Amino acid sequence: MPNRKAAQxxxxxxxxxxxxxxxxxxxxxxxxxxxxxxxxxxxVVSARRRLKRGEHLYRAGEEFxxxxxxxxxxxxxxxxxxxxxxxxxxxxxxGELLGLDGISTEQHSCNAVALEDSEVCxxxxxxxxxxxxxxxxxxxxxxxxxxxxxxxxxGVMMLLGTMRAEERLAAFLLNLSQRFTARGYSPAEFYLRxxxxxxGSYLGLxxxxxxxAFSRFQEEGLIAVQQKHIRILNxxxxxxxxSHHPRN
Amino acid sequence: MPNRKAAQxxxxxxxxxxxxxxxxxxxxxxxxxxxxxxxxxxxVVSARRRLKRGEHLYRAGEEFxxxxxxxxxxxxxxxxxxxxxxxxxxxxxxGELLGLDGISTEQHSCNAVALEDSEVCxxxxxxxxxxxxxxxxxxxxxxxxxxxxxxxxxGVMMLLGTMRAEERLAAFLLNLSQRFTARGYSPAEFYLRxxxxxxGSYLGLxxxxxxxAFSRFQEEGLIAVQQKHIRILNxxxxxxxxSHHPRN
DNA sequence: CGCGCTGTTGAAACTTGTCAAAGTTTGTGG
DNA sequence: CCACAAACTTTGACAAGTTTCAACAGCGCG
Numbered sequence: 001m002p003n004r005k006a007a008q009x010x011x012x013x014x015x016x017x018x019x020x021x022x023x024x025x026x027x028x029x030x031x032x033x034x035x036x037x038x039x040x041x042x043x044v045v046s047a048r049r050r051l052k053r054g055e056h057l058y059r060a061g062e063e064f065x066x067x068x069x070x071x072x073x074x075x076x077x078x079x080x081x082x083x084x085x086x087x088x089x090x091x092x093x094x095g096e097l098l099g100l101d102g103i104s105t106e107q108h109s110c111n112a113v114a115l116e117d118s119e120v121c122x123x124x125x126x127x128x129x130x131x132x133x134x135x136x137x138x139x140x141x142x143x144x145x146x147x148x149x150x151x152x153x154x155g156v157m158m159l160l161g162t163m164r165a166e167e168r169l170a171a172f173l174l175n176l177s178q179r180f181t182a183r184g185y186s187p188a189e190f191y192l193r194x195x196x197x198x199x200g201s202y203l204g205l206x207x208x209x210x211x212x213a214f215s216r217f218q219e220e221g222l223i224a225v226q227q228k229h230i231r232i233l234n235x236x237x238x239x240x241x242x243s244h245h246p247r248n
Numbered sequence: 249m250p251n252r253k254a255a256q257x258x259x260x261x262x263x264x265x266x267x268x269x270x271x272x273x274x275x276x277x278x279x280x281x282x283x284x285x286x287x288x289x290x291x292v293v294s295a296r297r298r299l300k301r302g303e304h305l306y307r308a309g310e311e312f313x314x315x316x317x318x319x320x321x322x323x324x325x326x327x328x329x330x331x332x333x334x335x336x337x338x339x340x341x342x343g344e345l346l347g348l349d350g351i352s353t354e355q356h357s358c359n360a361v362a363l364e365d366s367e368v369c370x371x372x373x374x375x376x377x378x379x380x381x382x383x384x385x386x387x388x389x390x391x392x393x394x395x396x397x398x399x400x401x402x403g404v405m406m407l408l409g410t411m412r413a414e415e416r417l418a419a420f421l422l423n424l425s426q427r428f429t430a431r432g433y434s435p436a437e438f439y440l441r442x443x444x445x446x447x448g449s450y451l452g453l454x455x456x457x458x459x460x461a462f463s464r465f466q467e468e469g470l471i472a473v474q475q476k477h478i479r480i481l482n483x484x485x486x487x488x489x490x491s492h493h494p495r496n
Numbered sequence: 497c498g499c500g501c502t503g504t505t506g507a508a509a510c511t512t513g514t515c516a517a518a519g520t521t522t523g524t525g526g
Numbered sequence: 527c528c529a530c531a532a533a534c535t536t537t538g539a540c541a542a543g544t545t546t547c548a549a550c551a552g553c554g555c556g
Contacts, residue, residue, distance in 0.1 A: 079402050079403075079405075079406055081406065081410075082491070083490070083491040085406065085410045085411075086410075087405060087406050087409045087410050089402045089405055089406075100395055100398055101395060101398050101399050101402065102395070103391050103392055103394075103395035104392050104393075104395035104396040104398070104399050105396075105399075109399050109402065110402065129384070129387060129388060129391065132380075132381070132387070133380070133381045133382075133384065133387065134381075136377070136381065139377060139380070139381060140377060143351050143377065143394070144351055144352050145352075146351075146391070146394045146395070146398070147348055147349060147350070147351035147352035147394070148352040149398050150348055150349050150352070150394070150397050150398060150401065151349050151352050151353075151357050153398065153401035153402070153404075153405065154327050154337045154349065154357065154358065154401070155327075156401075156405055157327075157335060157337055157401065157404055157405060157408060158327055158329065158333070158335050158337075160405060160408035160409050160452060161335045161408050161449070161450075161451075161452030162329075162333045162334075162335055162452070163333075201409070202409075203409075204408060204409030204410070242331070243330070243331040
């Protein structure tokens with residue numbers, strides 16, 4: 001096995017990822033696998049890839065071959081309609097998977113764009129399927145991950161279908177907070193990697209509406225906003241905001 | 249093999265389904281399996297279950313054990329928030345699968361309700377996983393089905409996030425039309441199984457708005473509505489309606 | 497150091513929701 | 527088989543929320 005730490009010219013495509021060394025066990029696929037099984041998975045995860053901010057990991061229409069595990073960084077996925085309409089369908093962070101949408105037609109159905117310099121593990125899908133046939137735990141975990149994505153999408157549908165602007169933004173901030181927390185970051189303070197327009201697109205709102213909601217939250221002492229820097233001052237307040245549903 | 253047509257007391261739970269006889273090959277799981285493989289699947293699909301209109305196939309919170317293939321009938325799934333908000337997340341028809349959301353937490357995360365008398369095949373999930381480990385084609389097909397669900401959800405997010413009332417309803421009708429067509433029914437004439445309120449819930453609109461949009465489509469000669477009976481008179485018109493996006 | 501992208505704020509327009517009333521269909525029990 | 531109640535649908539008038547358009551401020555990249 002090559003020594004990855006040696007100071008030598010780096011061939012990006014060749015650097016092997018090692019699930020066994022990765023500190024994302026609980027977030028990514030290797031959950032609950034034996035040491036031996038993780039080593040098999042190592043063989044399947046073919047390469048790391050680095051992306052600069054703004055770079056596409058894949059584009060809608062491209063052939064689907066692999067799914068990607070985010071090692072570090074931050075992504076958005078978005079869908080484009082023929083008529084030019086566009087919507088952000090999700091924001092993904094460390095330990096989350098990208099590309100599941102491509103399995104269905106063997107073509108990616110959305111664009112994945114790095115919102116900051118990022119690094120992903122490439123997992124050739126047919127290898128993953130192969131290994132899933134051998135390792136029951138892996139198979140089941142993968143199914144759970146796909147199912148979780150479906151449940152998550154239902155949550156977004158709920159948000160888009162039943163919540164008003166400020167509720168949507170509160171839900172969004174609370175969701176980010178919770179995901180940062182799960183990764184060991186502060187639940188109350190973080191930088192947004194996306195623009196107001198991208199937030200709006202995700203939440204089904206115009207950027208101005210997002211901006212106004214931020215301002216309103218600030219006036220009410222719920223958060224402190226300074227551009228992309230967010231501090232949540234009153235988590236309970238944000239949560240309450242969401243349970244005051246309009247009527248029915 | 250028992251003769252299912254014999255006039256004898258029927259024990260619902262015992263009647264075996266036979267994928268091999270089923271005319272839903274292309275819609276359900278057995279796509280592209282060999283004869284032999286389909287027979288293995290037969291063994292896994294444990295029982296049929298009949299539901300009356302209004303009956304729940306499963307409820308949110310119940311333990312997840314099986315997924316269901318709709319043999320005949322029509323369902324809705326909906327999600328309930330603690331605060332009483334509710335949203336229909338989908339309508340499912342013959343040949344489609346129900347229950348994929350439950351894999352993630354081993355609990356169903358939504359309710360599935362029959363909107364007309366219906367019949368489903370119960371597919372114990374661990375059996376399906378087992379068989380997937382043996383039959384590559386089945387495994388891959390199942391992954392595609394899950395992925396297709398994710399892509400479908402993205403479509404709904406798009407609809408909820410970027411379209412206005414009439415566009416949403418047009419998209420909804422076109423989608424139904426297309427799915428009926430795929431099942432050999434008329435593309436232009438069908439009965440809605442759901443109420444205006446359920447349509448509204450799915451589309452993120454109030455029932456009055458749905459009703460008004462129907463009326464407007466009728467005035468414009470795009471469709472003929474009589475309660476739940478819909479005839480599409482001008483498919484192109486409906487499609488055009490959707491490409492006149494608001495602005496950007 | 498300035499230009500462009502991003503974000504903020506205001507006022508007016510528009511879309512959808514709310515409330516209310518009346519019409520229609522469906523299902524049930526007499 | 528009819529009658530009545532309940533559920534569903536339609537329509538109108540008004541209110542509320544969000545978008546649109548516009549102007550300006552701020553930050554950051556080159």
